[in-house]
Amino acid sequence: MVSTTLRRIVSPCWKPSVEGENSSRGGVGNGRVDGLLWYEDSGEHVAGEFSMAVIQANNLLEDHSQLESGPISSFKSGPHGTFVGIYDGHGGPETARFINKHLFSHIKTFNGAEFTTENHGMSADVINKAFLATEEGFLNLVKEQFETKPQIASVGSCCLVGIICSGLLYIANAGDSRVVLGRLEKAFKEVKAVQLSSEHNASFESVREELRSFHPDDPQIVVLRHNVWRVKGIIQISRSIGDAYLKKPEFNREPLLPKFRVPNSFEKPILQAEPAISVQKLRPEDQFLIFASDGLWEHLSNQEAVNIVNTCPRNGIARRLIKAALREAAKKREMRYSDLKKIDRGVRRHFHDDITVIVLFLDFHLISNGSSCRPLVSIRGGAG
Structure with a gap:
């Protein structure tokens, strides 16, 4: 049951249905919209299958995301791979939207510049350059708009990227989104959770x-x-794209609101845009990857999420993960899940964050053969 205090908060925004009815098709490859829920239940990527879902909590959706499968360089001939991006915005959607528009293009450009027949171009350096080029582009936008739209200096986004190319998995992260691998432990006949990203959140020593x-x-x-x-x-985060007011002292002044200004001037950036990057060879026992913004991990542990993906049907699995997280969010507030679903955006943020989930199932046969005959895919999650 909803407590008296919570009912007083949500009663003006109580609606008969938010998600669960009246699903509408957004167009081929654009997913379905069901109230505050957006989803693409299933599809194929170069290395297997995928499922995506986004639930909105903020007045404006601050999470953006994308999945690209096909050529990941400026050459149409390849190399082919899968790109996943989770962009968890804060202070507004502008930075996440900007990353969604520009980061993958930078990846393809830098990858193409380094491509040779011996070296497929993709590298940690390519990814780092793409992050920094995206950061530079957004900070230039802030500079252009600062006098008329000063709040853009306080907008930023976490940025989590995964790339599968030539049998390798590249993970790059700035912020506190997370990717977890489901790996089959044959000796125990169990699928174990392996966290592949490190989080840049001040809660960690x-x-x-x-x-x-x-x-x-x-x-x-x-x-x-x-x-x-x-x-x-x-x-809370120590790395991000955007957040210009904590990167460049020229934005630490009026007309930016006082609450965003640092009392003392600074010379070097307080926050960093460089991602932490890891590269690993995919193995036959690697079953699937769960990419998600921190809104999911606030309510589900790594192993809980892996267990859900491992034991449930693939179709709609990203939606199922979001539903599990929302059930936990409702339980923490001593309310029913059915009541939580009726709360509109904005007020929803008191109960959970925007949540984005992308699950990649891994087919080692496709990965090892470097298949390029799968359909091209380009999907932007939610409002993307």
């Missing part, structure tokens, strides 16, 4: 130590307020 090492002369670089660690007492 290692992140606080990294910040202190970058800023040894600033005793206030991380501050504990109301039992939450924040960078400069403002933001």
Whole structure:
């Protein structure tokens, strides 16, 4: 049951249905929209199958995402691969939307520039360059708009990328989204969760130590307020695209609102845009990958998510993960899941964040053969 306090909050926005009825088709390859839920239940990518889903909680959806399967360089002939991007915005959707529009293009451009028959071009350096080019492009946009739209300097986004190419898996992350691998442990006949990304959130001691090492002369670089660690007492993440007010001192002034301004001037960026990048060879026992914004991981553990994907039908599995997270969110607030579904966007944010999930199932036969005969796919999640 909904408590009296919660019912008072949500009653003006109570609606008969948010998701679960009146599903409408958004067009081939554009997914379905069902109230605040967007989903593409199943499809094929170069290395297997996929499922995507997004649930909105904010007034404006701040999560953006994409899946691209086909050529991942500027050459149509290849190399072929699968690209996944999860862009969890904060302060507004502008940065996440910008990444959704530009990052993959930068990946293809830099990959094409380094492509040879011996070297397929994809590398950690290509991905890093693409992140930094996207960051530079957005900061230039902030500079153009700052005087008339100063709040754009306070908008940013986490950025999680996965690329499968030539039998290798590349993971790049800036922020606190997460990717988890489901790996078959044959000796135990179980599928175990293996986290592949590290999170740049000040709640982790290692992140606080990294910040202190970058800023040894600033005793206030991380501050504990109301039992939450924040960078400069403002933001929890230490790496992002955007957040210009914490990257360049020229934006740490009026007309930006005082709550976003750092009291003392700074010379070097407080937040970083460089991603943490890992590269690994995919193995036959690697079953699937779960990419998701932190809204999912607030309510499900890595192993809980892997168990759901491993034991349930593939079709609609991303939706099923979101439903499991929402059930947990409802339980934490001592309310019914059916009541949570009736709460409209905006007020929804009191109960859970925007959540984006992309599940990639891995077919090792396709991965090892480098198949390029699968259909081309280009999908933007949610409002993307």
